[in-house]
Every structure is written in C-alpha cells, then in structure tokens.
Amino acid sequence: MLWTANFLKAQGYDFNSTLLKDNQSAIKLETNGRSSAGKHSSHLNIRYFFINDLKEKGHITVEYCPTDKILGDYMSKPLHGKKFNQQQNAILNLVPATAAQLMMIGYFQVGPTKK
Amino acid sequence: MKLDLRIDGQVTIDMKDYVTTMIESFPKDVLLKGKVASPWTENLFKVDQKSKLLDNSKSEQFHTTTAQALLLCKRGRPDISPAVAFFTTRVKASTEENWNKLVRMMQYLHQSRDGVLTLKADNYKVLHWHVDAAFAVDPDFKSHTGGILTMGHGAILSYSRKQKLL
Numbered sequence: 007m008l009w010t011a012n013f014l015k016a017q018g019y020d021f022n023s024t025l026l027k028d029n030q031s032a033i034k035l036e037t038n039g040r041s042s043a044g045k046h047s048s049h050l051n052i053r054y055f056f057i058n059d060l061k062e063k064g065h066i067t068v069e070y071c072p073t074d075k076i077l078g079d080y081m082s083k084p085l086h087g088k089k090f091n092q093q094q095n096a097i098l099n100l101v102p103a104t105a106a107q108l109m110m111i112g113y114f115q116v117g118p119t120k121k
Numbered sequence: 122m123k124l125d126l127r128i129d130g131q132v133t134i135d136m137k138d139y140v141t142t143m144i145e146s147f148p149k150d151v152l153l154k155g156k157v158a159s160p161w162t163e164n165l166f167k168v169d170q171k172s173k174l175l176d177n178s179k180s181e182q183f184h185t186t187t188a189q190a191l192l193l194c195k196r197g198r199p200d201i202s203p204a205v206a207f208f209t210t211r212v213k214a215s216t217e218e219n220w221n222k223l224v225r226m227m228q229y230l231h232q233s234r235d236g237v238l239t240l241k242a243d244n245y246k247v248l249h250w251h252v253d254a255a256f257a258v259d260p261d262f263k264s265h266t267g268g269i270l271t272m273g274h275g276a277i278l279s280y281s282r283k284q285k286l287l
Contacts, residue, residue, distance in 0.1 A: 007250055010270060010278070014248075021272075023248045071251065078253030081202055081267020081281035084165035086158070094200050099239040099275035 008065065025057075026071035027078070036061060036068050122196055131241040131274075136197030140234045143189050144227065147182070151224045152231045160204050160229035165222065168260040172216035183208075183215045183223060190226070194279075197238045201226060202281040203267065210259075210283060243273030259283050 011023045027033060034042040035050075039058040043050060060066050073079060080093040094100070125133035144152065175183060187208040194202045204226045211219045252268040259265060263283050270278040 007248075007270075011248060019246075021246050021248045023250065025250045025252060027252050029254075073253075076253050077251035077269045077271065077276070078267045079251075080200075081269060081279060082253045082255040082265050083258070083267075084159075084161040084163055084203060086163065090159050096274075097200055097269065097276045097279070098198075098236060099241060100236070 008060070011065070023066045025066055025068045026076055027068070028071055028073045028076050030070060033068055033070055131239055134197040134238040134240070136193060137234060137237070139189075139193060140198070140230055143186065143193070144231050144234065146189075147186060147227050152228055154228070156232065157225055157228045160201050160226040161222065162225065165204060165207055166258045166260070166265065168211075169216070169218045172218035175215050175217065175220055179220060180215050183220060184212045186223060186227065187212055198230075198236065199238065199269075199276045199279040200236070201230065202279055203265075206265070206281040206283065239275050240272075240277060241274035245273070248272060254284070 007023055007025070011021055014021050035047065035055075036057045039055050057066070057068070061068060074089070077093055077096055079085065080090075080097060085093060122139065123133075123135040125135060174180075187205065190201060190205045191209060194200075194205045204222070208219065208223060208226075249271050250268060251271070252266070254264050254266045256264045263285075265281070266284055267281040268279065269276045
C-alpha cells in the first residue's frame with residue numbers, strides 16, 4: 007500500500023491512500039490504538055498498531071465501506087448470483103465502450119457503401 | 122498480452138490469446154459439458170478428505186493449468202483469483218474433487234474468453250484499497266484475505282490468499 011503511493015509519488019503523481027473495510031471493530035482499533043483494545047484484544051503486540059501510526063502521520067485514511075459495496079469481498083469469499091456479477095463488472099470494468107470511442111479506434115467502417 | 126491505449130484515459134489489458142492457449146491445452150470433452158454462471162461453487166474452500174488422488178497425467182495437467190491460471194489472474198483476469206488461490210494450495214495432493222473445481226473454472230473461462238480488463242482513473246486522486254477477510258474458511262481453520270487496489274475503474278492490483286497466522 008505504501009509502496010504504491012510512494013511509487014506514484016516518484017512518478018510525479020500525488021495520490022492519497024484510502025483503506026476501505028467493513029469491520030468496524032478493526033477500524034476503531036486502527037483509529038484509537040490501545041484505547042479501543044478490549045478484554046480479548048489487550049495483548050496485541052505493539053507492531054500491529056503500525057496502521058494507527060500511519061493514520062496519525064496522514065499517510066493513509068481508513069474508512070468504513072458497507073459489505074455489499076466492498077470489492078475485497080469478491081477476493082475473500084466465493085460469491086454467486088447478482089453480487090458476483092456486480093463485483094466482477096466493477097473489477098474488470100466491463101462497461102461497454104461508447105459508439106464515439108469505438109469509432110475512434112476504427113471499429114466501424116466509415117465511408118461509402120458498395121453497390 | 123496486448124495493451125490497448127487507443128482510447129484516451131484508459132488502458133485495456135487483453136489476454137484472449139493466452140486464455141485460448143489454456144483452453145486448447147485442456148481436455149475439450151469436459152469444457153463443453155454445460156454452462157456455468159460463476160467460476161466456483163459455494164464449496165470452493167471446502168476439501169473432501171475421502172476424495173481419491175488424481176493419477177499422474179491428470180495431476181500434471183492440474184499443476185500446469187493452475188500455473189497458467191496464476192499468471193492470468195495476476196495480469197488480465199483478476200476475477201478468477203479466489204479459485205486460483207485455492208488450487209495453488211492443492212497442487213501437491215490434488216484429488217478428483219479439486220479436478221472438478223478446476224473444470225468448472227475452465228468452463229467459466231471458456232464461456233468468458235472474450236473478457237478483458239479495462240483500467241481507468243477518475244479525477245479524485247485517491248488510491249482506494251478494498252480489503253476484506255473471511256474467518257476460518259479453509260480446511261485447517263485458517264482465514265482467507267482478499268484485497269483490491271483501484272483508482273476508480275478496474276482492479277490495478279489484487280490479491281486473494283490464505284492467512285499465515287489465523
């Protein structure tokens with residue numbers, strides 16, 4: 007994640023990184039650090055609060071995204087039906103090209119028709 | 122692999138030729154058996170311990186196709202990543218059940234062989250990382266993590282893998 011942002015920065019493009027997830031407990035741990043650690047998470051090693059540090063320094067932003075809209079769902083579970091189609095379309099960007107774009111790449115033969 | 126940059130502001134990653142090569146090297150009789158709506162069933166990560174091990178020739182075919190699919194899912198077809206992540210954990214002791222799952226993925230690829238990945242960036246200048254995990258879905262009770270990087274349209278980077286710790 008950091009590598010990608012740094013790589014783009016080296017190319018001259020300044021991008022902000024946003025981490026989208028649906029686990030609100032994890033978001034609280036990453037936002038508040040130790041103060042959000044409860045009874046069962048109180049023994050987490052300090053190195054797992056690395057994201058908390060990055061957030062405080064402003065390198066990344068952590069945001070909540072509903073389960074239905076998060077694309078990571080596709081990669082972690084075998085989805086089916088409507089959800090599978092929606093997320094597959096988003097991942098491959100299967101939006102059909104417009105007629106103007108197709109004409110630009112020479113998809114249509116423009117000119118007088120043969121008699 | 123062909124990179125199509127003819128339309129301004131977008132790139133298309135075309136691996137149709139590679140998919141055709143994969144299909145041609147796979148037994149044709151099983152590919153044309155039926156139509157499938159997705160590359161997997163809901164039992165993708167489940168393993169039947171009683172299933173028989175594959176014979177040598179089928180096992181080699183399983184290994185070869187998995188290696189080809191691994192390259193494909195990292196380049197032009199990230200939509201088959203979860204299936205490939207499972208197959209890569211089964212190449213050493215592949216069974217008939219695993220073979221049936223591979224056949225389904227190949228049937229799906231056969232049907233959707235014209236699919237290409239199109240990448241496009243929107244104007245917000247934000248890298249969106251979508252991350253999610255499924256708890257204890259693998260047979261050894263390990264969890265599965267998946268993530269996607271997008272700049273608006275299409276997955277630039279994607280991963281789907283079994284967690285090492287939990």
